[in-house]
Amino acid sequence: GQNIDQPTEMTATEGAIVQINCTYQTSGFNGLFWYQQHAGEAPTFLSYNVLDGLEEKGRFSSFLSRSKGYSYLLLKELQMKDSASYLCAPWGGYNKLIFGAGTRLAVHP
Amino acid sequence: DVKVTQSSRYLVKRTGEKVFLECVQDMDHENMFWYRQDPGLGLRLIYFSYDVKMKEKGDIPEGYSVSREKKERFSLILESASTNQTSMYLCASSFTDSGSHPSYEQYFGPGTRLTVT
Numbered sequence: 001g002q003n004i005d006q007p008t009e010m011t012a013t014e015g016a017i018v019q020i021n022c023t024y025q026t027s028g029f030n031g032l033f034w035y036q037q038h039a040g041e042a043p044t045f046l047s048y049n050v051l052d053g054l055e056e057k058g059r060f061s062s063f064l065s066r067s068k069g070y071s072y073l074l075l076k077e078l079q080m081k082d083s084a085s086y087l088c089a090p091w092g093g094y095n096k097l098i099f100g101a102g103t104r105l106a107v108h109p
Numbered sequence: 110d111v112k113v114t115q116s117s118r119y120l121v122k123r124t125g126e127k128v129f130l131e132c133v134q135d136m137d138h139e140n141m142f143w144y145r146q147d148p149g150l151g152l153r154l155i156y157f158s159y160d161v162k163m164k165e166k167g168d169i170p171e172g173y174s175v176s177r178e179k180k181e182r183f184s185l186i187l188e189s190a191s192t193n194q195t196s197m198y199l200c201a202s203s204f205t206d207s208g209s210h211p212s213y214e215q216y217f218g219p220g221t222r223l224t225v226t
Contacts, residue, residue, distance in 0.1 A: 101151035
């Protein structure tokens, strides 16, 4: 079967660091995407991991462990505009992404 | 810039009506997708298409059909709308795998919030 698990909600303070975890079980696996979705808007691409390890992209980094079925998204120097939902999406092959329910992050001053 | 557009941002229909949701992309993408998004359930794939006139069922195809007569356009059809189809509908598109990751990145439209009363 296919299962993606990420926390439903998180809160953090402006300027802090937050880590959003994602564990997954999929029938096929070629890589993992993270998307950001602001309320009422479409998801937008944040990062992609295909190999184990950390991919850094400015304030955002994403980590993957294929053997553990685990990924996390790390957001540094949090800003108010980072308040959004973050969707973990393993790529199961054949052009299909499988989306988790998302983690709603609230950043407070 | 990749652009995916959807015909309506908000739509209100009555139970039993036939509903058409249109999606157009301007990047010559082979793949197009229809999702619905509900609170607590995330994005669920309804149908996808990897070529003109080709379609594949996603995870929740019941009550829906699709049409892809042209590469840039992918339509979602609710043959007889029901209240449990009230949802946010998102269209996305992507290139076919060329061996490198960016080809699988999905670009999303702004969404259509459908209410069936």
